[in-house]
Amino acid sequence: MKPRVLAVDDDERNLALLMAKLEAEGYELGSARNGFEALEKVHSFRPDIILMDVMMPQMDGYEALRRLKSKEETRYIPVIMLTGRTEIEDKVMGFEVGAEDYIAKPYSLQEVAVRVKSLLRMRLLQNKLRETEKMAALGGMVDGIAHEIRNPLTAIGGLARRLADGETDPQHKAYTERIIKYVERLERMLQRIDEYKKILVSNLKPSDVNEVVMAAVKDIQEYVEGQGKEITVKTALMEGPPPVNLDYGNLKIALFNILQNSVEAIDKKGEITVATSPTIDQTIAVKISDTGSGMTPEEIRKIFNPFQSSKFEGAGMGLTITYRIIQDHSGDIEVESDKGRGTTVTVRLRPASSPSEARNRTI
Protein backbone atom coordinates (compact mmCIF):
# COMPACT_ATOMS: atom_id res chain seq x y z
CA MET A 1 0.00 0.00 0.00
CA LYS A 2 1.28 3.46 -0.89
CA PRO A 3 2.00 5.79 2.05
CA ARG A 4 -0.59 8.61 2.23
CA VAL A 5 0.46 12.25 2.33
CA LEU A 6 -1.93 15.10 3.13
CA ALA A 7 -0.80 18.44 1.66
CA VAL A 8 -2.39 21.57 3.16
CA ASP A 9 -1.94 24.96 1.48
CA ASP A 10 -4.28 27.76 0.42
CA ASP A 11 -2.06 28.65 -2.53
CA GLU A 12 -3.39 26.54 -5.42
CA ARG A 13 -0.17 26.73 -7.39
CA ASN A 14 2.05 25.64 -4.49
CA LEU A 15 -0.35 22.87 -3.67
CA ALA A 16 -0.43 21.58 -7.26
CA LEU A 17 3.39 21.55 -7.51
CA LEU A 18 3.79 19.83 -4.17
CA MET A 19 1.21 17.20 -5.02
CA ALA A 20 2.66 16.52 -8.47
CA LYS A 21 6.13 16.00 -6.99
CA LEU A 22 4.96 13.68 -4.22
CA GLU A 23 2.70 11.72 -6.54
CA ALA A 24 5.70 11.15 -8.78
CA GLU A 25 7.56 9.82 -5.71
CA GLY A 26 4.91 7.10 -5.39
CA TYR A 27 2.71 8.49 -2.59
CA GLU A 28 -1.05 8.67 -2.45
CA LEU A 29 -2.02 12.33 -2.12
CA GLY A 30 -4.83 14.13 -0.33
CA SER A 31 -5.24 17.90 -0.12
CA ALA A 32 -6.85 20.63 1.98
CA ARG A 33 -6.96 24.44 1.63
CA ASN A 34 -7.01 25.49 5.28
CA GLY A 35 -6.77 24.15 8.82
CA PHE A 36 -10.47 23.30 9.11
CA GLU A 37 -10.45 21.33 5.91
CA ALA A 38 -7.25 19.60 7.01
CA LEU A 39 -8.78 18.42 10.30
CA GLU A 40 -11.79 17.01 8.46
CA LYS A 41 -9.65 15.36 5.80
CA VAL A 42 -7.45 13.68 8.40
CA HIS A 43 -10.39 11.53 9.49
CA SER A 44 -11.50 10.40 6.05
CA PHE A 45 -8.07 10.17 4.37
CA ARG A 46 -6.03 8.84 7.35
CA PRO A 47 -2.68 10.26 6.23
CA ASP A 48 0.67 8.81 7.27
CA ILE A 49 2.19 12.29 7.17
CA ILE A 50 0.94 15.90 6.82
CA LEU A 51 2.60 18.82 5.04
CA MET A 52 1.08 22.01 6.43
CA ASP A 53 1.34 25.62 5.34
CA VAL A 54 1.24 28.15 8.20
CA MET A 55 -0.50 31.22 6.81
CA MET A 56 -3.97 30.15 5.73
CA PRO A 57 -7.43 31.73 5.97
CA GLN A 58 -10.07 30.52 8.50
CA MET A 59 -7.70 28.38 10.54
CA ASP A 60 -3.94 28.73 10.27
CA GLY A 61 -1.45 25.88 10.29
CA TYR A 62 -0.37 26.30 13.92
CA GLU A 63 -3.93 26.08 15.21
CA ALA A 64 -4.61 22.99 13.09
CA LEU A 65 -1.34 21.47 14.33
CA ARG A 66 -2.24 22.21 17.96
CA ARG A 67 -5.62 20.49 17.54
CA LEU A 68 -4.09 17.48 15.80
CA LYS A 69 -1.52 17.02 18.54
CA SER A 70 -4.08 17.35 21.34
CA LYS A 71 -6.08 14.31 20.20
CA GLU A 72 -4.88 10.76 20.88
CA GLU A 73 -5.96 9.38 17.51
CA THR A 74 -4.10 12.05 15.47
CA ARG A 75 -1.15 13.01 17.67
CA TYR A 76 1.22 10.40 16.21
CA ILE A 77 0.84 11.58 12.60
CA PRO A 78 4.07 13.41 11.77
CA VAL A 79 3.56 16.99 10.57
CA ILE A 80 5.99 19.06 8.51
CA MET A 81 5.28 22.81 8.70
CA LEU A 82 5.86 24.86 5.55
CA THR A 83 6.15 28.57 6.13
CA GLY A 84 7.23 31.75 4.42
CA ARG A 85 8.17 33.35 7.72
CA THR A 86 11.68 32.20 8.36
CA GLU A 87 12.17 33.86 11.72
CA ILE A 88 13.55 31.61 14.36
CA GLU A 89 10.57 32.25 16.68
CA ASP A 90 8.38 30.61 14.09
CA LYS A 91 10.54 27.52 14.16
CA VAL A 92 10.41 27.41 17.93
CA MET A 93 6.66 27.87 17.89
CA GLY A 94 6.27 25.09 15.34
CA PHE A 95 8.24 22.65 17.44
CA GLU A 96 6.54 23.74 20.67
CA VAL A 97 3.14 22.73 19.40
CA GLY A 98 4.64 19.50 18.21
CA ALA A 99 5.61 19.74 14.53
CA GLU A 100 8.06 16.98 13.66
CA ASP A 101 9.86 19.11 11.09
CA TYR A 102 9.98 22.57 9.63
CA ILE A 103 10.74 23.69 6.07
CA ALA A 104 11.18 27.36 5.20
CA LYS A 105 9.68 28.78 2.02
CA PRO A 106 10.78 29.02 -0.68
CA TYR A 107 11.66 25.33 -0.51
CA SER A 108 12.99 22.93 -3.08
CA LEU A 109 10.52 20.17 -3.92
CA GLN A 110 13.39 17.71 -3.79
CA GLU A 111 14.11 18.69 -0.18
CA VAL A 112 10.45 18.23 0.76
CA ALA A 113 10.46 14.78 -0.84
CA VAL A 114 13.61 13.77 1.06
CA ARG A 115 12.23 14.95 4.41
CA VAL A 116 8.90 13.20 3.82
CA LYS A 117 10.72 9.99 3.05
CA SER A 118 12.93 10.20 6.11
CA LEU A 119 10.04 11.02 8.48
CA LEU A 120 7.96 8.18 7.07
CA ARG A 121 10.85 5.82 7.59
CA MET A 122 11.24 6.98 11.18
CA ARG A 123 7.52 6.50 11.75
CA LEU A 124 7.69 2.97 10.35
CA LEU A 125 10.52 2.13 12.74
CA GLN A 126 8.64 3.67 15.68
CA ASN A 127 5.53 1.67 14.82
CA LYS A 128 7.59 -1.51 14.58
CA LEU A 129 9.16 -0.76 17.94
CA ARG A 130 5.76 -0.11 19.52
CA GLU A 131 4.44 -3.34 18.01
CA THR A 132 7.48 -5.28 19.26
CA GLU A 133 7.07 -3.85 22.76
CA LYS A 134 3.38 -4.74 22.75
CA MET A 135 4.14 -8.27 21.59
CA ALA A 136 6.89 -8.62 24.22
CA ALA A 137 4.48 -7.56 26.99
CA LEU A 138 1.82 -9.94 25.72
CA GLY A 139 4.41 -12.67 25.25
CA GLY A 140 5.57 -12.21 28.85
CA MET A 141 2.03 -12.59 30.11
CA VAL A 142 1.28 -15.68 28.03
CA ASP A 143 4.61 -17.11 29.14
CA GLY A 144 3.77 -16.59 32.80
CA ILE A 145 0.38 -18.27 32.41
CA ALA A 146 1.93 -21.16 30.46
CA HIS A 147 4.49 -21.65 33.22
CA GLU A 148 1.79 -21.77 35.92
CA ILE A 149 -0.33 -24.23 33.94
CA ARG A 150 2.45 -26.66 32.95
CA ASN A 151 3.01 -28.49 36.27
CA PRO A 152 -0.63 -28.96 37.29
CA LEU A 153 -1.38 -30.09 33.74
CA THR A 154 1.36 -32.73 33.83
CA ALA A 155 -0.07 -33.97 37.13
CA ILE A 156 -3.66 -34.08 35.82
CA GLY A 157 -2.55 -35.92 32.67
CA GLY A 158 -0.42 -38.42 34.59
CA LEU A 159 -3.12 -39.17 37.13
CA ALA A 160 -5.85 -39.47 34.50
CA ARG A 161 -3.72 -41.94 32.53
CA ARG A 162 -3.22 -44.04 35.67
CA LEU A 163 -6.94 -43.99 36.38
CA ALA A 164 -7.75 -44.95 32.79
CA ASP A 165 -5.30 -47.89 32.92
CA GLY A 166 -6.90 -49.59 35.91
CA GLU A 167 -10.51 -48.64 35.13
CA THR A 168 -12.99 -51.37 34.24
CA ASP A 169 -16.24 -49.40 34.40
CA PRO A 170 -16.84 -48.31 30.77
CA GLN A 171 -18.43 -44.99 31.73
CA HIS A 172 -15.56 -44.02 34.06
CA LYS A 173 -13.08 -45.13 31.43
CA ALA A 174 -14.79 -42.89 28.88
CA TYR A 175 -14.66 -39.93 31.31
CA THR A 176 -10.96 -40.37 32.03
CA GLU A 177 -10.21 -40.71 28.33
CA ARG A 178 -11.96 -37.41 27.73
CA ILE A 179 -9.89 -35.79 30.46
CA ILE A 180 -6.75 -37.11 28.76
CA LYS A 181 -7.86 -35.69 25.40
CA TYR A 182 -8.42 -32.24 26.92
CA VAL A 183 -5.06 -32.41 28.64
CA GLU A 184 -3.38 -33.30 25.33
CA ARG A 185 -5.06 -30.32 23.73
CA LEU A 186 -3.69 -27.97 26.39
CA GLU A 187 -0.28 -29.63 26.13
CA ARG A 188 -0.20 -28.90 22.40
CA MET A 189 -1.04 -25.28 23.18
CA LEU A 190 1.83 -25.03 25.66
CA GLN A 191 4.17 -26.63 23.13
CA ARG A 192 3.11 -24.05 20.53
CA ILE A 193 3.72 -21.20 22.99
CA ASP A 194 7.24 -22.57 23.58
CA GLU A 195 7.78 -22.77 19.83
CA TYR A 196 6.63 -19.18 19.40
CA LYS A 197 9.15 -18.03 21.97
CA LYS A 198 11.95 -19.92 20.22
CA ILE A 199 11.34 -18.40 16.80
CA LEU A 200 11.44 -14.78 17.96
CA VAL A 201 14.90 -14.23 16.49
CA SER A 202 15.72 -15.18 12.89
CA ASN A 203 19.42 -15.25 11.91
CA LEU A 204 19.35 -14.79 8.15
CA LYS A 205 22.11 -16.26 5.96
CA PRO A 206 22.17 -16.63 2.16
CA SER A 207 21.08 -20.23 1.57
CA ASP A 208 19.39 -22.61 -0.83
CA VAL A 209 15.63 -22.48 -0.30
CA ASN A 210 15.17 -25.92 -1.92
CA GLU A 211 17.20 -27.49 0.90
CA VAL A 212 14.86 -26.09 3.53
CA VAL A 213 11.83 -27.18 1.51
CA MET A 214 13.21 -30.72 1.23
CA ALA A 215 13.93 -30.86 4.98
CA ALA A 216 10.36 -29.76 5.78
CA VAL A 217 8.98 -32.30 3.31
CA LYS A 218 11.03 -35.06 4.96
CA ASP A 219 9.65 -34.08 8.38
CA ILE A 220 6.09 -34.04 7.09
CA GLN A 221 6.49 -37.45 5.47
CA GLU A 222 7.50 -38.84 8.86
CA TYR A 223 4.53 -37.08 10.44
CA VAL A 224 2.15 -38.52 7.82
CA GLU A 225 3.32 -42.05 8.64
CA GLY A 226 2.04 -41.70 12.19
CA GLN A 227 -1.34 -40.40 11.07
CA GLY A 228 -2.77 -43.48 9.38
CA LYS A 229 -3.78 -41.52 6.26
CA GLU A 230 -3.05 -42.20 2.64
CA ILE A 231 -1.31 -38.99 1.64
CA THR A 232 1.14 -38.58 -1.24
CA VAL A 233 3.57 -35.66 -0.96
CA LYS A 234 4.94 -34.53 -4.34
CA THR A 235 7.67 -31.98 -5.00
CA ALA A 236 8.47 -29.85 -8.05
CA LEU A 237 11.51 -27.74 -7.28
CA MET A 238 13.10 -25.13 -9.53
CA GLU A 239 16.70 -25.80 -10.51
CA GLY A 240 19.51 -23.70 -9.02
CA PRO A 241 17.44 -21.10 -7.16
CA PRO A 242 19.31 -17.87 -6.32
CA PRO A 243 20.39 -17.74 -2.65
CA VAL A 244 17.78 -16.42 -0.23
CA ASN A 245 18.57 -14.79 3.13
CA LEU A 246 16.98 -17.25 5.48
CA ASP A 247 17.08 -18.84 8.91
CA TYR A 248 17.16 -22.57 8.15
CA GLY A 249 15.52 -23.78 11.37
CA ASN A 250 12.81 -21.12 11.50
CA LEU A 251 11.87 -21.32 7.83
CA LYS A 252 11.65 -25.10 8.13
CA ILE A 253 9.19 -24.68 11.03
CA ALA A 254 7.19 -22.14 8.99
CA LEU A 255 6.84 -24.54 6.06
CA PHE A 256 6.22 -27.54 8.29
CA ASN A 257 3.28 -25.77 9.96
CA ILE A 258 1.70 -25.12 6.55
CA LEU A 259 2.26 -28.75 5.55
CA GLN A 260 0.88 -30.00 8.85
CA ASN A 261 -2.34 -28.06 8.22
CA SER A 262 -2.57 -29.67 4.79
CA VAL A 263 -2.22 -33.13 6.33
CA GLU A 264 -4.86 -32.27 8.93
CA ALA A 265 -7.20 -30.90 6.25
CA ILE A 266 -7.12 -34.20 4.37
CA ASP A 267 -9.61 -36.63 5.81
CA LYS A 268 -8.30 -40.05 4.72
CA LYS A 269 -6.76 -39.88 1.30
CA GLY A 270 -5.26 -37.02 -0.65
CA GLU A 271 -2.31 -35.27 -2.18
CA ILE A 272 0.03 -32.48 -1.19
CA THR A 273 2.25 -30.75 -3.75
CA VAL A 274 5.21 -28.57 -2.84
CA ALA A 275 6.75 -26.46 -5.59
CA THR A 276 9.38 -23.74 -5.78
CA SER A 277 9.49 -21.37 -8.73
CA PRO A 278 10.70 -17.90 -9.74
CA THR A 279 8.04 -15.18 -10.02
CA ILE A 280 7.74 -12.13 -12.26
CA ASP A 281 8.38 -9.79 -9.32
CA GLN A 282 11.76 -11.49 -8.81
CA THR A 283 10.88 -13.41 -5.69
CA ILE A 284 11.04 -17.15 -5.11
CA ALA A 285 7.65 -18.72 -4.53
CA VAL A 286 7.16 -21.78 -2.36
CA LYS A 287 3.70 -23.12 -3.18
CA ILE A 288 2.05 -25.75 -0.98
CA SER A 289 -1.22 -27.16 -2.35
CA ASP A 290 -3.46 -29.79 -0.84
CA THR A 291 -6.63 -31.63 -1.78
CA GLY A 292 -8.05 -31.15 1.72
CA SER A 293 -11.24 -29.64 3.14
CA GLY A 294 -10.55 -26.09 1.93
CA MET A 295 -11.89 -22.90 3.52
CA THR A 296 -14.48 -20.20 2.88
CA PRO A 297 -13.23 -16.61 2.39
CA GLU A 298 -14.56 -15.84 5.89
CA GLU A 299 -12.47 -18.67 7.36
CA ILE A 300 -9.35 -17.58 5.45
CA ARG A 301 -9.58 -14.10 6.96
CA LYS A 302 -9.00 -15.41 10.48
CA ILE A 303 -6.34 -18.06 10.02
CA PHE A 304 -3.32 -15.96 11.02
CA ASN A 305 -4.91 -14.84 14.29
CA PRO A 306 -3.42 -16.44 17.40
CA PHE A 307 -5.51 -19.19 19.05
CA GLN A 308 -7.84 -19.35 16.03
CA SER A 309 -8.54 -23.00 15.30
CA SER A 310 -11.27 -25.14 13.80
CA LYS A 311 -9.78 -28.33 15.25
CA PHE A 312 -10.37 -29.92 18.62
CA GLU A 313 -6.68 -30.58 19.12
CA GLY A 314 -5.53 -27.35 17.45
CA ALA A 315 -3.84 -24.54 19.36
CA GLY A 316 -4.45 -22.13 16.49
CA MET A 317 -0.81 -21.02 16.68
CA GLY A 318 0.73 -22.82 13.69
CA LEU A 319 0.09 -20.10 11.15
CA THR A 320 0.69 -17.30 13.68
CA ILE A 321 4.20 -18.74 14.06
CA THR A 322 4.57 -19.14 10.29
CA TYR A 323 3.44 -15.57 9.63
CA ARG A 324 5.90 -14.17 12.13
CA ILE A 325 8.80 -16.12 10.58
CA ILE A 326 7.91 -15.08 7.03
CA GLN A 327 7.69 -11.45 8.15
CA ASP A 328 11.17 -11.73 9.67
CA HIS A 329 12.34 -12.95 6.25
CA SER A 330 10.79 -9.82 4.61
CA GLY A 331 8.62 -12.22 2.64
CA ASP A 332 4.89 -12.56 2.25
CA ILE A 333 2.30 -15.27 2.44
CA GLU A 334 -0.93 -15.70 0.53
CA VAL A 335 -3.74 -18.23 0.92
CA GLU A 336 -6.18 -19.33 -1.75
CA SER A 337 -8.78 -21.91 -0.99
CA ASP A 338 -11.87 -23.56 -2.34
CA LYS A 339 -14.22 -25.06 0.24
CA GLY A 340 -14.42 -28.80 -0.31
CA ARG A 341 -11.64 -28.86 -2.89
CA GLY A 342 -8.38 -27.79 -1.33
CA THR A 343 -6.00 -25.02 -0.40
CA THR A 344 -2.87 -23.41 -1.79
CA VAL A 345 -0.53 -21.45 0.44
CA THR A 346 2.15 -19.41 -1.33
CA VAL A 347 5.17 -18.04 0.50
CA ARG A 348 7.25 -15.50 -1.41
CA LEU A 349 10.84 -14.89 -0.42
CA ARG A 350 13.26 -12.33 -1.75
CA PRO A 351 16.58 -13.50 -3.13
CA ALA A 352 19.55 -12.04 -1.23
CA SER A 353 20.08 -8.39 -2.35
CA SER A 354 17.39 -8.42 -5.06
CA PRO A 355 16.36 -5.04 -6.52
CA SER A 356 12.99 -5.15 -4.70
CA GLU A 357 14.71 -5.76 -1.38
CA ALA A 358 17.03 -2.83 -2.02
CA ARG A 359 14.00 -0.66 -2.80
CA ASN A 360 12.30 -1.68 0.44
CA ARG A 361 15.33 -0.88 2.48
CA THR A 362 15.32 2.75 1.39
CA ILE A 363 11.69 3.45 2.41
Ligand SMILES: Nc1ncnc2c1ncn2[C@@H]1O[C@H](COP(=O)(O)OP(=O)(O)OP(=O)(O)O)[C@@H](O)[C@H]1O
Ligand atom coordinates in the same frame (compact mmCIF):
# COMPACT_ATOMS: atom_id res chain seq x y z
N1 LIG B 1 -4.57 -26.25 4.35
C1 LIG B 1 -5.65 -25.94 5.08
N2 LIG B 1 -6.87 -26.44 4.76
C2 LIG B 1 -7.97 -26.16 5.48
N3 LIG B 1 -7.97 -25.33 6.56
C3 LIG B 1 -6.80 -24.80 6.95
C4 LIG B 1 -5.58 -25.05 6.22
N4 LIG B 1 -4.59 -24.35 6.82
C5 LIG B 1 -5.15 -23.71 7.86
N5 LIG B 1 -6.47 -23.97 7.95
C6 LIG B 1 -7.40 -23.42 8.96
O1 LIG B 1 -6.74 -22.40 9.67
C7 LIG B 1 -6.80 -22.64 11.09
C8 LIG B 1 -5.57 -22.08 11.75
O2 LIG B 1 -4.41 -22.83 11.41
P1 LIG B 1 -3.19 -22.90 12.43
O3 LIG B 1 -2.15 -23.78 11.86
O4 LIG B 1 -2.81 -21.52 12.81
O5 LIG B 1 -3.83 -23.57 13.74
P2 LIG B 1 -4.26 -25.07 13.99
O6 LIG B 1 -3.74 -25.94 12.88
O7 LIG B 1 -5.70 -25.09 14.22
O8 LIG B 1 -3.51 -25.39 15.34
P3 LIG B 1 -1.91 -25.58 15.56
O9 LIG B 1 -1.45 -24.45 16.42
O10 LIG B 1 -1.79 -26.84 16.27
O11 LIG B 1 -1.26 -25.57 14.23
C9 LIG B 1 -6.98 -24.14 11.21
O12 LIG B 1 -7.62 -24.50 12.42
C10 LIG B 1 -7.83 -24.45 9.99
O13 LIG B 1 -9.19 -24.22 10.26
Ligand SMILES: [Mg+2]
Ligand atom coordinates in the same frame (compact mmCIF):
# COMPACT_ATOMS: atom_id res chain seq x y z
MG1 LIG C 1 -1.78 -25.86 12.26
